Amino acid sequence: MPNEMRLQRQLEHNKRLREQYELERIPVSQASTLLIKYCMSNRDVFVTQVWGEMDKSEDPFMAQPKGCCTLM
Amino acid sequence: MSYDMSERIAIARKEAEYLKDKIREKKSALNDSSLKSMSQELEPLTRIGMRIRRVLKGHLAKIYALHWATDKRHLVSASQDGKLIVWDAYTTNKVYAIPLRSSWVMACAYAPTGNFVACGGLDNMCSIYNLRTREGSVKVARELSAHSGYLSCCRFLNDRQILTSSGDMTCMLWDLDAGVKLMEFNDHTGDVMSLSISPDQRLFVSGACDATSKVWDIRTAKCVQTFTGHESDINAVQFFPSGDAFATGSDDASCRLFDLRADREMNIYTHDNILCGITSVAFSISGRLLFSGYDDFNCNVWDTLRGERVGVLMGHDNRVSCLGVSSDGMAMCTGSWDTTLKVWS
Numbered sequence: 489m490p491n492e493m494r495l496q497r498q499l500e501h502n503k504r505l506r507e508q509y510e511l512e513r514i515p516v517s518q519a520s521t522l523l524i525k526y527c528m529s530n531r532d533v534f535v536t537q538v539w540g541e542m543d544k545s546e547d548p549f550m551a552q553p554k555g556c557c558t559l560m
Numbered sequence: 561m562s563y564d565m566s567e568r569i570a571i572a573r574k575e576a577e578y579l580k581d582k583i584r585e586k587k588s589a590l591n592d593s594s595l596k597s598m599s600q601e602l603e604p605l606t607r608i609g610m611r612i613r614r615v616l617k618g619h620l621a622k623i624y625a626l627h628w629a630t631d632k633r634h635l636v637s638a639s640q641d642g643k644l645i646v647w648d649a650y651t652t653n654k655v656y657a658i659p660l661r662s663s664w665v666m667a668c669a670y671a672p673t674g675n676f677v678a679c680g681g682l683d684n685m686c687s688i689y690n691l692r693t694r695e696g697s698v699k700v701a702r703e704l705s706a707h708s709g710y711l712s713c714c715r716f717l718n719d720r721q722i723l724t725s726s727g728d729m730t731c732m733l734w735d736l737d738a739g740v741k742l743m744e745f746n747d748h749t750g751d752v753m754s755l756s757i758s759p760d761q762r763l764f765v766s767g768a769c770d771a772t773s774k775v776w777d778i779r780t781a782k783c784v785q786t787f788t789g790h791e792s793d794i795n796a797v798q799f800f801p802s803g804d805a806f807a808t809g810s811d812d813a814s815c816r817l818f819d820l821r822a823d824r825e826m827n828i829y830t831h832d833n834i835l836c837g838i839t840s841v842a843f844s845i846s847g848r849l850l851f852s853g854y855d856d857f858n859c860n861v862w863d864t865l866r867g868e869r870v871g872v873l874m875g876h877d878n879r880v881s882c883l884g885v886s887s888d889g890m891a892m893c894t895g896s897w898d899t900t901l902k903v904w905s
Binding site for chain 1: 572575579583586587591593599602609613614650800804819822824844846865889891
């Protein structure tokens with residue numbers, strides 16, 4: 489490979505490294521807090537321990553479907 | 561060989577090493593804790609009580625992909641029996657059974673409006689089907705051809721644009737009105753296996769056989785972040801519901817959580833007795849649970865925050881190839897090589 493190309497490649501690589509360096513990052517503790525907060529603030533019917541059991545009337549799979557045959 | 565040129569190359573190489581050290585330093589200073597340790601104060605989740613509520617039977621061969629509609633009750637599945645089936649998950653009725661021109665299908669998607677479905681596979685194309693034609697029958701609307709490798713995944717942004725990922729190592733954004741490629745996302749060095757669009761639709765994440773996952777800016781086609789850590793092919797990626805993180809599933813038998821703001825791996829979901837690859841991942845609506853489908857026929861349920869396995873869903877007689885959670889978080893569906901789909905809740 490001609491040297492001009494080698495240099496060009498290296499300079500482009502360095503440009504990306506500089507962008508990586510300048511990327512704003514938050515500490516792991518802060519990111520963790522935010523993730524935990526999100527999980528605890530959004531109701532989730534699968535997590536009955538935190539949000540309680542679903543009311544039978546809310547359950548779309550309990551309602552008697554109209555139509556001939558269904559697999560329950 | 562110019563002395564000046566070789567000196568400039570040497571200087572640039574030195575600068576690269578310097579930058580790499582600075583990046584390492586910066587990242588290390590931010591590594592002040594772990595998600596696992598910070599989640600210890602949360603109550604551990606006791607066994608998750610999910611059971612099979614519906615079985616969707618009808619495909620005659622292995623199911624490779626499924627995708628829920630935004631209306632929470634319909635979903636589309638793709639099988640190598642050469643059919644796309646649109647199901648009503650509440651009644652188990654088949655709403656549409658669409659015969660495909662190529663039976664080697666690997667991916668399918670439901671448009672957010674419900675007007676279209678898409679699929680593709682070894683034909684290297686993404687075919688778009690209009691479900692709501694004036695005549696009433698399902699028709700091929702577009703055949704998107706430009707990838708030089710198999711179509712591994714596709715996801716609609718809206719009725720006019722779709723993103724695809726391919727074995728040709730690229731992702732593409734298409735205009736459906738014109739039927740042409742708008743942008744190409746080029747940076748992976750291995751087959752791209754999966755993609756997931758962020759909730760605000762500004763970004764998408766891709767996972768590839770080069771063991772990296774990349775976050776892309778849809779508008780500029782630029783790769784804005786790359787995440788390493790996995791030791792083998794990444795088969796599945798899915799955004800965490802807030803859009804600030806995403807999960808991956810890999811042939812290295814682990815799932816991992818990566819955070820965009822921290823720019824790093826936050827958690828790993830694995831067990832000594834799990835030795836097979838993961839085919840698919842999806843979060844429950846709050847993000848607290850991570851569902852993952854495995855080659856060993858099971859689906860494991862993980863506590864995203866504490867990192868513990870909280871359930872094993874054993875319902876299939878062959879590999880779980882795909883899974884997804886409905887948009888209202890009320891149901892999770894698994895699709896398998898055993899030709900069935902099972903809806904859990």
